[in-house]
Amino acid sequence: MAFTFKGGIHPFDGKSLSKDKPMEELFPQVEMVYPLSQHIGKPAIPVVKQGDYVLAGQKIAEADGYMSVPIYASASGTISKIEKRRVLTGDMVESIILDNDGIYSTAERMPVRSITEMRRGEVINIIKEAGIVGMGGAGFPTHVKLSPKDPEKIYYVIVNCAECEPYLTSDYRRMIEEPEKLVNGLKIMLALYDHAEGILAVEDNKPDCIRKLRELTLDEPRITVKELKTKYPQGAERQLIYAATRRVINSSMLPADAGCIVNNVDTVCSIYSAVIEGIPLYKRIITVTGDAVRFPKNYIVPCGMSYGALLEEAGGLKEKAEKIVSGGPMMGFALFDLNVPTTKISSALLCLTRDEVARSKPTNCINCGRCVDVCPGRVMPSKLADFAEHGDMESFLKFNGLECCECGCCSYVCPAKRQLTQSIKSMRKIALAQRKKG
């Protein structure tokens, strides 16, 4: 029996568009833009200045304190300026602009030592130095995640191989093409925690990955491959932890509070590259897909390349796209302009010929209860959205509005086409900001 959670939905998965396209590395001849804030925490501080010549893999900005990570150049060339540039959220962010010479000369790798010779702190320091953040979309600095208060109380290190988001196939390609990197990356993390068991949690729509990973981990007593039911949002952190370990966390807890550490596939592969190969994080896998794209594919992309240039590599649009999304259709971010840079947390570029949201008009709630039935957070989305629309913070909090994980299931199923997720999200933002203020 496959493991799962209560609630969830089965949207059209669209993975067949790019599922069988092997990863292809890109060496674009375009300007590179590196926003200094690609992670949660303080923006990095530039260590280069206008006119400097840099190599691919050379550090161009360093971490500002503990809750921050450095940034590396992904191509060789001259730093043309450091200025504010628009990023995909629409904000203007201080960015380093690289005039790419197109040669891709690489910098010297970081020094590598055998993992057995290093202490915990040293390994975590390498991970920090390599600029690794949660590459599933959150951008949380990985070295912070890997440094819980009590490492002795970490019992599970989970790799999120669910890839429940429709259309995305980047994790799938990593697992199919480089499963050794994934397993060895997990082994590095296991070396940090004496009592931890490693879990590779894969949805059962990827039987080939499950088979491959099981073969590879046959002689690894500390690693198990867990088959999860294919259902969105199986890869949401709380639902994943519950499905894989039956442990439970709520919005005010961290996975480490339940003895778990969860990392995304590409993040684990980056840990491997950093610790074993000495390569910092400056490339990542991005799925370019959707029914409007001429050649849907999975690319290894130098971060900093613009979405527009990436789309050109995939043959551009074959039809007019009504909506272009960075990420998947459920949790991705709609782009208003393709001239924004890809970053460490860009997982996909999705171009859709039909924008179902614009075509559906919100009407009265008919109280059908579908949102309540599918909500993985087990809250009452229709009620929460009412409270949010009326600005009733007290009721919103009383009905556990903060336990919403913004997965979008409620908006997806709503027959009245209400913007439930959007209303709840806006209210959560206000609530969290107030909580911070104290």
Next chain:
Amino acid sequence: MNEMMHVSSNPHTRSRMSTSRIMFFVIIALLPASGFGIWNFGYRAAVLIAVCIASCVASEFIYEKLMKLPVTIDDLSAVVTGLLLALNLPPTLPWWMAVLGSVFAIIIVKMLFGGIGQNFMNPALGGRCFLMICFTAKMTNFTYDGVTQATPLALIRDGASVELFKMIVGTIPGTIGETSTIAILAGAILLIVMGIIDMRIPGSYLLSFILFMGIFSDRGFDINYLAAQLCGGGLMLGAFFMATDYTTSPITDKGKYIYGIIMGFLTFIFRSFSSAAEGVSYAIIISNLLVPLIERVTVPKCFGKGGES
């Protein structure tokens, strides 16, 4: 990229289910019962169905035009209300009474409270109960094959025996849509398969009704008696098509069961002790009124605070 692109908050995809699609399937699911009613009772049934649907849709349209509100008749909910009301009327009812019932259902029960999704009781049943009070004689006059007859439920209450087979097929006196258990179940199965209703409400309603009847009535667990109680008097139509009305039923999982049990209990009370043999309509609308309370006491525990499994 000169073209303007759409931006909106996530998610960027939507399911195909919409309010009008749901209503459309409910109409399809009511066709077997409607068709059987017309075959069983003749053209007068067809006329009443047409009159009710037309006057419900017209009431909603005119009200919204007069109040300068967006017209919502394309969501088909007024059609469903009209059809359900007609199926709850005796075929001999004068057409103008049906019009009155429809206007009451739409204007008073539905539109005055804010239209679709806002009404506190099932509009069709509200309309029917209004007619019951105004025109009791006409509403309880059940003519079958040209003769006025008692319904099987009235017969069985008085201790007479009934032909269960006829009750299942539906060749008995009654309201237009309530007589054929088979036709109603055919529609109900369609709704369940399409994911529009589930068994939580009808299941707990019917099951608790049987239990109350079996335990507390003097007939005990007499299979024939219980089966006749189940098939008779609009219980099936009510349980599958009216108790499951989204707007007037609880949204919470536990609430759905509690709501079903309350209806089962009330139906048992009305059928056992009231002067009329029938009680489903009243059981449902009274339970409708309890829905806000039921929802308030059955707020689910959320994930991370005990509600995981």
